[in-house]
Amino acid sequence: MGRRAAALIAACGLVIAACGSDDEASGGNTTVAGEDTPATTVAGEDTPATTAAGEDTPATTAASAPVTCATDAVLTWGYGDQIRDWDPHDSPAGQDQWYLMTVYDRLFRQAPDGETLPGLAESWEFSDDALTLTLNIRQGVTFHDGTPLTTDIVAQNLDRARGAMNAPAGEEGFRSSFGADLGAIESVTAVDDTTVELALSVPAVSLPNVLSDRPGMMLLPSTFDGSANTDPIGTGPFMLDSWTEGEGGEAVLTKYADYWEADSIQIAGLVLKDIRDPSARINALQAGDIDGARIEPVDFDAAESNSDLTVVTGDTVEVYWMNLDIETTPELTIPEVRKAMSLAIDRQTLIDALAFGLGTATETLMPPFYYASSPNAVPVYDVAAAQQLLTDAGAGAFEFPILGGSTQGLGPSVSQAVIGMLAEIGITVNFDVAGANLASRLYFDRDGGGVVGPWSGRPDPYQTFANTDGPGFVNIAKTSIPEINDALAAANASTDPAERHKLLWKVDELSAQYHVSGIPLFSPKTIFAYDTSISGLPIYVQGKHEFRDACVAPS
Numbered sequence: 001m002g003r004r005a006a007a008l009i010a011a012c013g014l015v016i017a018a019c020g021s022d023d024e025a026s027g028g029n030t031t032v033a034g035e036d037t038p039a040t041t042v043a044g045e046d047t048p049a050t051t052a053a054g055e056d057t058p059a060t061t062a063a064s065a066p067v068t069c070a071t072d073a074v075l076t077w078g079y080g081d082q083i084r085d086w087d088p089h090d091s092p093a094g095q096d097q098w099y100l101m102t103v104y105d106r107l108f109r110q111a112p113d114g115e116t117l118p119g120l121a122e123s124w125e126f127s128d129d130a131l132t133l134t135l136n137i138r139q140g141v142t143f144h145d146g147t148p149l150t151t152d153i154v155a156q157n158l159d160r161a162r163g164a165m166n167a168p169a170g171e172e173g174f175r176s177s178f179g180a181d182l183g184a185i186e187s188v189t190a191v192d193d194t195t196v197e198l199a200l201s202v203p204a205v206s207l208p209n210v211l212s213d214r215p216g217m218m219l220l221p222s223t224f225d226g227s228a229n230t231d232p233i234g235t236g237p238f239m240l241d242s243w244t245e246g247e248g249g250e251a252v253l254t255k256y257a258d259y260w261e262a263d264s265i266q267i268a269g270l271v272l273k274d275i276r277d278p279s280a281r282i283n284a285l286q287a288g289d290i291d292g293a294r295i296e297p298v299d300f301d302a303a304e305s306n307s308d309l310t311v312v313t314g315d316t317v318e319v320y321w322m323n324l325d326i327e328t329t330p331e332l333t334i335p336e337v338r339k340a341m342s343l344a345i346d347r348q349t350l351i352d353a354l355a356f357g358l359g360t361a362t363e364t365l366m367p368p369f370y371y372a373s374s375p376n377a378v379p380v381y382d383v384a385a386a387q388q389l390l391t392d393a394g395a396g397a398f399e400f401p402i403l404g405g406s407t408q409g410l411g412p413s414v415s416q417a418v419i420g421m422l423a424e425i426g427i428t429v430n431f432d433v434a435g436a437n438l439a440s441r442l443y444f445d446r447d448g449g450g451v452v453g454p455w456s457g458r459p460d461p462y463q464t465f466a467n468t469d470g471p472g473f474v475n476i477a478k479t480s481i482p483e484i485n486d487a488l489a490a491a492n493a494s495t496d497p498a499e500r501h502k503l504l505w506k507v508d509e510l511s512a513q514y515h516v517s518g519i520p521l522f523s524p525k526t527i528f529a530y531d532t533s534i535s536g537l538p539i540y541v542q543g544k545h546e547f548r549d550a551c552v553a554p555s
Contacts, residue, residue, distance in 0.1 A: 002306065008505035014112035031120045073552035075534070077280045078407065082249055082274040086240070088217040088230040092439065093454030097214060097544040099272060102215035102253055104234035107135065107154070107245045110210045110459055112363045112538040114371075116208050120149065120218060120235065121196075130203035130495055135196045141260045143220045151190035153221060156186045158198070161215040174224070178215040181463055182207075182474055184492075198226060203493035205500070209460030212542075227253045237265045237548055249274050266536070277408055285309070285529055291552075292530025292537065296410070297356040303529040310532050313358065313460035313525045314539030317457030317464070319365045320414055323518040324450040325442070325476035328400045333477075336393040336517040340538075343386035344425045345418060347379055354413050364511045365455055365464050366504075367523035370541070372461035374505035377512040386425050399428035401449035405438035410522075415452040443476060450518065457543035461504050462492050468517045469507070475517040484510045490513050 001188035012118070076238035076317035083099040085091045091100065108124075109117040116122075121135040141149040159405035160174055176182075189197045198207070206451055210216070220233040238253035254269040256262070273290060275281040282299040284290045286306060295303055295311075304311045320343075326332040366372045390396075404412055406474050412433075419429040434441050434448060442448035458464045465488050471478045487510060491503035536549035 014533075027521065033087065037321045047128075058422050068554060069551040070554045072268045072370050073264055074269040074271060075267050075292070075547065075550055075552060076271040076273065076290045077547075078275040078284055078290040080276055080278070080281065080294065082245065082247070083251065085229055086232040087223075087226070088214040088219070089132075089157075089174070090180065090212050090229070091177055094458075094543070099251055100214060101236065101544060101546055102219060102238040102270060103232050103235045103236045104219070104316035105241055106212050106214075107218075108212035108216060110209070110212045110288065110540065110542050112176065112540045114459075114541045116212065119212065119216070120154070121208075121211075125474070127555075128493065129356075130205060130493060131200045133198040133204075133207055135198070137196055138195055138260065139194065142258055143204060143218075143234050143235050144256055145220065146231045146258070147220060149218060149235055151193060151196050152424070153447070154218065155190045155449055156221050156224075157186045157218050158182070158185070158196075158215075160219075162188075171486070174213075175231050177473075178426065180466060180470075182215055202489065204462075205495055206460040206462035206492050210458075210463055213460045214461075228550065235260070237261070238270060241269075246275060247276055249460060261548075263294075267547070270547060276406075282529075288531075290535060292528065295527050295529045296421050297354075297358045297524070299529075300358065302355065303527075306529075308532055309529045310407050310534070311529045312537075312539060313527050314541075315360070315369050315521070315523065316526050316539065316541055316543045317365075317367060317370060318526070318543050319362060319367060319455050319523045320410070320453065321455055321518050321520040322402070322418060322450055322452045323442075323455070323474055324402075325446055325448070326479060326517070328449040329398055329478040331398040332400060333479075334393050334395060334546065335514050336389050337395050338519065339513070340386040340389035340395075340425065341422060342512075342515060342519050343380060343382045343389065343429065345421050345519065345521065346381045347522050348381070350414060350417055354410060355522070355524050358527065359522045361522050362507065362520050363470060364508050365457075365520050366461060366511075369523075370461075371501055372504040372508060374508040376505070376510075377508045383424060390425060397426040397428070399430060401430045401432060403432055403434040403438050403442055403448040403451050405434060405436075405451065405453065407433060410524070411453045418452055418521070423519075443473065446476060452521075454524075455520075459542045461507075462488065465504075465507050465511065468512050469514075477517070479516050481510065481514050481516060484516070 019112050079098060081095050083096045084093045085096060087105055088100050106119045107121040109119045111117055120138050120141060121140040123136040125134050137151050137154055145350035161176050161178050164174040184200045184202050185198050186201045187199045191197050219228050219234055221231055222457050237259045239256050239257055241252045241254055243251045251272045255265050275284060278296045281293050282295050285293050303309050324332060331337050351357060351359040360367055362381045363367060404415055410502060415431060419431060422429055438451060442451055466472050467474050469484045484507060485505060487506045491500055491507060494500040494503055527536060528539060530537060533553045536551045
């Protein structure tokens with residue numbers, strides 16, 4: 001790190017020892033502590049959209065569990081946040097998925113490397129024109145109250161997830177969080193007892209991956225009335241016994257004995273604890289109060305030196321970025337100004353000083369090791385070029401606000417460092433800690449300007465681009481670039497993986513050119529630490545981990 005950059009970070013008042021990851025967790029390629037993982041490791045390859053119905057695919061590809069597991073063991077895991085909503089179709093936050101995947105199965109799953117796998121849909125097939133997606137629904141699946149999963153229930157859930165439920169007269173219909181993600185679905189039909197057919201208005205080969213996330217989770221229809229948020233009933237491997245809401249709370253879950261894949265679940269239950277203070281999380285782990293957790297870069301060495309702990313790291317699609325409402329000030333509406341801001345940010349200094357080298361610089365929300373990342377979208381640090389761009393764009397000194405949601409973790413430190421770097425080119429950023437009001441102020445009231453924090457990633461690149469470069473939730477100003485829209489539509493219509501990769505690269509390059517909704521910074525390594533008796537906890541590239549392969553060795 002140069003003396004100038006070091007002085008800049010010191011001037012921001014950063015306390016490096018207090019740095020850590022923000023509240024959203026993620027997952028990806030897993031490396032045991034001490035192994036070298038090249039930054040260019042491919043984190044996941046596309047699964048052809050034309051996967052043939054009936055083709056055999058393993059239910060999971062995670063590391064096989066040891067022959068002997070203590071099946072009466074209850075695993076206690078520390079998270080950096082609590083769940084916002086137990087109703088997956090209403091869930092506003094990516095980190096909710098850590099909790100939700102224990103209770104709810106999805107129509108599809110993803111392997112740790114990102115491969116699309118069967119879930120409640122045991123096979124699927126696109127029509128030749130990619131305008132019909134046919135799902136073969138798994139038989140013998142039941143909800144936690146014993147209700148069988150039927151194709152009619154699948155259709156009801158998909159209609160609800162896409163915001164197409166019919167509301168009673170005089171009542172407002174359900175407002176799904178995923179209407180935009182499922183916008184290509186024109187209708188859903190339960191053809192017979194085993195088949196559901198999705199008619200599409202435009203080709204959408206991303207749908208299997210999209211439905212491996214919250215939109216594809218199946219709820220018991222009787223909980224559609226809002227009771228899912230307090231009494232969730234799904235078809236997943238675990239049932240919720242109790243939930244203590246608020247900071248310091250916990251969710252207690254037990255194995256569902258009649259789960260369709262019960263023999264593969266090797267633990268009796270889970271306790272998911274909300275431990276937001278990174279120091280408290282590592283201390284609880286060291287003391288044995290919890291069995292495992294995602295830890296912060298600053299705690300990596302301490303955890304690795306503890307012989308009672310296994311430490312793994314992995315690359316994921318999580319990216320720290322400055323999400324912007326570009327209509328906050330006229331200057332931010334100019335693409336060249338946003339590009340200048342990107343040039344002024346020394347990403348490697350952020351990684352080295354704040355993430356202790358455990359991260360990869362990126363100029364887009366597609367990290368360089370991910371298959372959708374264009375080799376031509378390479379971040380550059382050049383203050384002189386940034387200042388020249390501002391001059392050419394006719395932008396003088398200006399200021400704008402951003403918000404912070406927490407005073408803990410990596411987010412606030414990255415915010416202050418980026419503020420200092422932008423000040424070098426005459427841009428003043430006014431920082432305000434909004435706490436729990438951040439989302440409502442920024443995304444609904446639009447009085448916040450922006451935020452520096454993690455984009456937790458989505459199972460398919462199309463979802464990320466549609467959210468950030470299309471009219472998605474985090475594109476606060478809903479700016480539309482026709483060239484990006486056309487390239488994205490082409491990528492979502494291609495059933496040839498190699499062709500789709502190239503089309504996604506084109507979108508990635510345009511994203512780096514326009515920075516429609518913000519400035520990506522770096523992809524942090526995910527770090528898991530857990531008791532050495534535990535195995536089967538891979539880091540998933542799609543950013544959310546599961547416990548279905550967890551095994552605790554007998555004491």
